[in-house]
Amino acid sequence: MMQESSTMNPPANMDLPISMDPPASDAETKPETLEEVKEEEGPMFHCNLFDAEMVHKIAQEFLTGLASACVDNTTGGIFKSPASVALDVRREMVDYLVQRSESFVAESVVFEGDPIIEAPTDAFDIISNFIDDFAHSKRNFFSRVSGWILSDRREDRIDDFVQEMDLNGFWLIGRRESVALTLLRNVDVKNTYHCSMKFRSEEELEHHLPSCSFRVVNCENEGCNAIFVAGHVEQHDTACPFKMLPCEQKCPDSIMRRDMDRHCITVCSMKLVNCPFYPVGCLSTVPQCYIADHRSENLQSHLVCILKLVHKEASLEALKKRTEVLMEEAPRGKLAAARDARALTFAIKDLEVKLGPLEEVKPSVEEENSTTNNAESCASMLADSPKTDDDIAASDANVKRDKSIAKDENDTKDENDTKDENDTKDENDTEKQPESIYTELNKIGTSPNRAEEGMEIPKSPKKHNVSGSGH
Numbered sequence: 001m002m003q004e005s006s007t008m009n010p011p012a013n014m015d016l017p018i019s020m021d022p023p024a025s026d027a028e029t030k031p032e033t034l035e036e037v038k039e040e041e042g043p044m045f046h047c048n049l050f051d052a053e054m055v056h057k058i059a060q061e062f063l064t065g066l067a068s069a070c071v072d073n074t075t076g077g078i079f080k081s082p083a084s085v086a087l088d089v090r091r092e093m094v095d096y097l098v099q100r101s102e103s104f105v106a107e108s109v110v111f112e113g114d115p116i117i118e119a120p121t122d123a124f125d126i127i128s129n130f131i132d133d134f135a136h137s138k139r140n141f142f143s144r145v146s147g148w149i150l151s152d153r154r155e156d157r158i159d160d161f162v163q164e165m166d167l168n169g170f171w172l173i174g175r176r177e178s179v180a181l182t183l184l185r186n187v188d189v190k191n192t193y194h195c196s197m198k199f200r201s202e203e204e205l206e207h208h209l210p211s212c213s214f215r216v217v218n219c220e221n222e223g224c225n226a227i228f229v230a231g232h233v234e235q236h237d238t239a240c241p242f243k244m245l246p247c248e249q250k251c252p253d254s255i256m257r258r259d260m261d262r263h264c265i266t267v268c269s270m271k272l273v274n275c276p277f278y279p280v281g282c283l284s285t286v287p288q289c290y291i292a293d294h295r296s297e298n299l300q301s302h303l304v305c306i307l308k309l310v311h312k313e314a315s316l317e318a319l320k321k322r323t324e325v326l327m328e329e330a331p332r333g334k335l336a337a338a339r340d341a342r343a344l345t346f347a348i349k350d351l352e353v354k355l356g357p358l359e360e361v362k363p364s365v366e367e368e369n370s371t372t373n374n375a376e377s378c379a380s381m382l383a384d385s386p387k388t389d390d391d392i393a394a395s396d397a398n399v400k401r402d403k404s405i406a407k408d409e410n411d412t413k414d415e416n417d418t419k420d421e422n423d424t425k426d427e428n429d430t431e432k433q434p435e436s437i438y439t440e441l442n443k444i445g446t447s448p449n450r451a452e453e454g455m456e457i458p459k460s461p462k463k464h465n466v467s468g469s470g471h
Contacts, residue, residue, distance in 0.1 A: 049214035059176035065131035076142030101186035
């Protein structure tokens, strides 16, 4: 009985069962809906702007990668051609690229500290590597072997198949760009080529679009139809062929970038040109617009250059003296108006005939004294030196020279007898000399080669006749 009572009666300290209901409170908690959770977690409106130029560039690589995979996969096959496997290979290629792009961030973290593996950072290079990896994975045994031997033929087959797919519209550019945009957003972690901004309301998004750096803009330069994203304005501006720029040679004109080189070497007023008197010896190069100033500032030197050709045997001092006389005798402005060597030659032609033959400038008194002193010092040195066999031989030579001088004096006396007969003829020949000289100068033109060749100016007729009679 005791056992039954013990089993029937529960122990006094047994705990009461715990209720599963939540504790009652004044404010009841309501479950949150899915929309409310999303609204609190993050924004709902995304900016979908991107760099269309980069997307198009990536899409163009798809055809080359697909052609490479198809050609390498069917190399050596008898019953397969690249076109027969293109559809299946394209499907595999898209799946592979999307999968690789989605796992790119994780792969970058894994290989971030590896010094051997250098991962590219540009989105285009990253996707190009994905395409190359896929094409390499589709190679069969024959393609690996023939790739070493027939590499040129392989490239030709790939190019031909790319053109075939493009002409047949096998993979349209719009669909390729859609895939390229997906890949770009997955790998462009630095937001270099797409905008990743998110907004809580549509009004905020609309306010952002006009200032987004990926909005499409047109080039403002007249004649340029380029379209690019706003972030590339400066980059395009530095290379736009239609941009107006100041002349590189500092002339007052503004020229299009594409016409700058042609302008600088043709019609630019600051183009460096040779002096018009280059054929007669002026080697200056001056801007084209300063030619007139150069001619007026260097008139005397240009006259000297011309007189050098007329009087080849004259000294520089004599030429300068004649130049001063010509500038004084010539009408005011006549010489300065000459534009080239030919015009200046004709301008001084009559004056040269009027002035007659060129007179040598006598040395100054100081020069004569210095020459005399030098001669006396040399004579004293020779007198003080001891006599040698050479000195004796030189003395004999002096004796012979004295005899020769005496003979020449006798010949000169005979020449004086015929001098009166030749004077009239010499004067006529002297008057005709400038005519012949200026006729030759007229043939110089503007050719530098003719100036370098020089001119043969006949010697004075008077000297010619005297020497002829002496012989």
